[in-house]
Amino acid sequence: MEKKMSKIDELLKNEKVEWKKIKDVFEIRNGYTPSKKNKEFWENGTISWFRMDDLRKQGKILRDSKQHITEKAIKGKGLFQSGSIILATTATIGEHAMLIADSLANQRFTNFNICKSLKNKLLPKYVFYYFDVIDEWCKHHTKVSSFPAVNMDALFELDFPIPSIETQEKIVKTLDKFTNYVTELQAELQDRTKQYEYYRDMLLSEDYLNKISEKIDGLENKGYQVRFTTLGEIGVFTRGNGLQKKDFISKGKPVIHYGQIYTQYGFETDRTISFVSDDIFSKLKKAKFNDILIATTSENIEDVGKSVVWLGSEEIGFSGDMYSYRTVENSKYLAYYFQTAEFQKQKEKKVTGTKLIRIHGDDMEKFSIPIPPVEIQEKVVEILDKFQSLLADTKGLLPQEIEQRQKQYKYYREKLLTFGVESDNTHTHTHE
Missing domain, CATH: 3.90.220.20 (DNA methylase specificity domains)
Structure with missing residues (x-):
């Protein structure tokens, strides 16, 4: 760990970081939901429209959504740009994702797109990683009415660090290693879950339930049908x-x-x-x-x-x-x-x-x-309990590994993205 830390210290040593207000770094827009009553906004839509459910299913890099809208549903300044960030600022606060296709999102999200004047000074992937820091800030700066909402005025005034492009590239390369490994583990866990779901659905199908009745002692000659x-x-x-x-x-x-x-x-x-x-x-x-x-x-x-x-x-x-x-x-x-x-x-x-x-x-x-007869119900439950136990064992081991890697990621993220200072109201700091 000390050897790795020395590399981080070396990376950030004497790094000059420009700090700007978030409101000066990004073009900021709110998401919205096109009227469900207007079929022209939804029927045969091809444009992704993201909800929190998409983040739950896909993770933090979003290309395509479950629901789609048409061009007629687009208003104002158009689509959120590829490479921009959506941040949950109401209800489920403190989660973000990067869009890798022009798209929109619902009103739970606020979109952050790098200002044109800073496009050559900020890497989208660096911004993506720094929003982990912003996620944590948002969780502790909410206003509660009928449902929680981020204090947007305070968020706009929050400082955002802009190190050199070279340093941003090194930060991204380091953090990518952790996130890629976690992604691989999560994919393996998802494959195991899908396998379990396949066998569960097969076991509970009418044909299979009838087949089971033919093989259970005492039921084989009674002609039971589901x-x-x-x-x-x-x-x-x-x-x-x-x-x-x-x-x-x-x-x-x-x-x-x-x-x-x-x-x-x-x-x-x-x-x-x-x-x-x-x-x-x-x-x-x-x-x-x-x-x-x-x-x-x-x-x-x-x-x-x-x-x-x-x-x-x-x-x-x-x-x-x-x-x-x-x-x-x-x-x-x-x-x-x-x-x-x-x-x-x-x-x-x-x-x-x-x-x-x-x-x-x-x-x-x-x-x-x-x-089916109660004997078959009991047999099905016995089999599925065993399946579920095996899946739980898998889910126990893999998530432990995932959690360990995520802790490592968080540790290095904090070392790499705080630049040795707490965010304050000044704009330029140097890591000593």
Whole structure:
């Protein structure tokens, strides 16, 4: 480490850095959402229009989006330029990406494009890396109203360092090594996940469920066939109510908030991370052992309807924007089926909303699902539990390596991009 640090010190030794206000470095514009009511803005669109979901799926280098707009949807100064940065300045704050094609983004993002007068003094990839520093600044400089937003006036006045092009190139080369390795590890993890999803969907298909019944002892000669039914026929949905994050206390009655299903819980759990007082708990709807808890509000179609199976011995309370589902069938079998591509197709036909996606209990009751005999359900769960365990082992080892590399990246980034000083209101500093 000392040897590597000496190289960094040598790289930055006596480096003269010009500091300019962000407002003087970039042309800054806000993203927007073209009217969904105007079909001419969306139908057969070929221009990328990015949302936070695209960053979640693709990472921080963006070429093509999931949703596209037409030229008629473009207003004002036109498209955000290739090589520019989009930064999340409302809601999910402190995330950025580089655009590598002319495109647009929604109103959650602010676009930063290097001013023409500085194009020959700044490398887009250097700017991209420095925005990691800006991400962290944004997380600690927000204004909260109905939802968090970055203090843009303060951001515009923030100092931005401009070292020599030669130094920028060396910084980019160093940080690229870390990010490329992390990208390779993440791709390997994604491949393992896709493999698991393929086998899960195959195992839960009608043909395969029928084949399994022919091979299970005691069922092989009974001619069992998978029957299709609706969720409403084999279980009951109960809508949650009343729970807010401000109600949480350190110890008390166990509860789950719908947002935590996306961020804190996996496929199943037997304990909660949040608790409320007896008084609050008494007013909440309750879930019991083997109930499935389903989040029904999300920012995207893929995530809405994400579930967690409750396997704890005690009752728990749960919030609005989610349902509990109680069934006589094997809950884990159903929850696994909720993850399949076939189930996703049914869900996509019934979701409502544009900026905030919702799905309702009345619609979920009508969803069709294949129900084999309970012995087959148990066998399927046994197999998928093993798959999930193997995947978890993989996800345990690879993310540890990814996290270690990301820590190294952060360490070197801070050494390379602070230039030995804290950002202040002056414009020129020298690294001694």
